[in-house]
Amino acid sequence: MTQRQKWIGVLMIVSACFLAFTLLAAEKAKEPTIKEFMRAKLNHSQKALEGLALGDFDMISKNSQQMSLLTLAETWQVFQTPDYIEQSKEFRRAVDSMTEAARKKNLDGAALAYVQATTQCIQCHKYVRGIRMASAR
Numbered sequence: 001m002t003q004r005q006k007w008i009g010v011l012m013i014v015s016a017c018f019l020a021f022t023l024l025a026a027e028k029a030k031e032p033t034i035k036e037f038m039r040a041k042l043n044h045s046q047k048a049l050e051g052l053a054l055g056d057f058d059m060i061s062k063n064s065q066q067m068s069l070l071t072l073a074e075t076w077q078v079f080q081t082p083d084y085i086e087q088s089k090e091f092r093r094a095v096d097s098m099t100e101a102a103r104k105k106n107l108d109g110a111a112l113a114y115v116q117a118t119t120q121c122i123q124c125h126k127y128v129r130g131i132r133m134a135s136a137r
Helices: 003-030 034-054 057-070 082-103 107-136
Strands: none
Touching: 034 057, 034 107, 057 082, 057 107, 082 107
């Protein structure tokens, strides 16, 4: 193996490492922060409320489905406690009920499910704040 071939080999290895590092950093940059993630949930919730006010069942369905999908993302899994897992399941049930009611063109059912989802959000955020306050002590 010549000196030139050795340098080409080293250059290829360094380039491959640099590319791998760049791709890994780009992938990490794509992951939303908790704040951004919760903001997305809030935006979908507001759009679902707008759909309820307008009687726009497609808007209700689309945004409640998006909220349900958010609950499956890794970023959603803030804690792995039984209480947090149950809170997540209850929220998902409520937004899935909202989707189903919207598909059936049941505005009252969708509105009730929206209220249940909102109540669940408040309860869960209260729970998370309690855990964070306790761990800060």
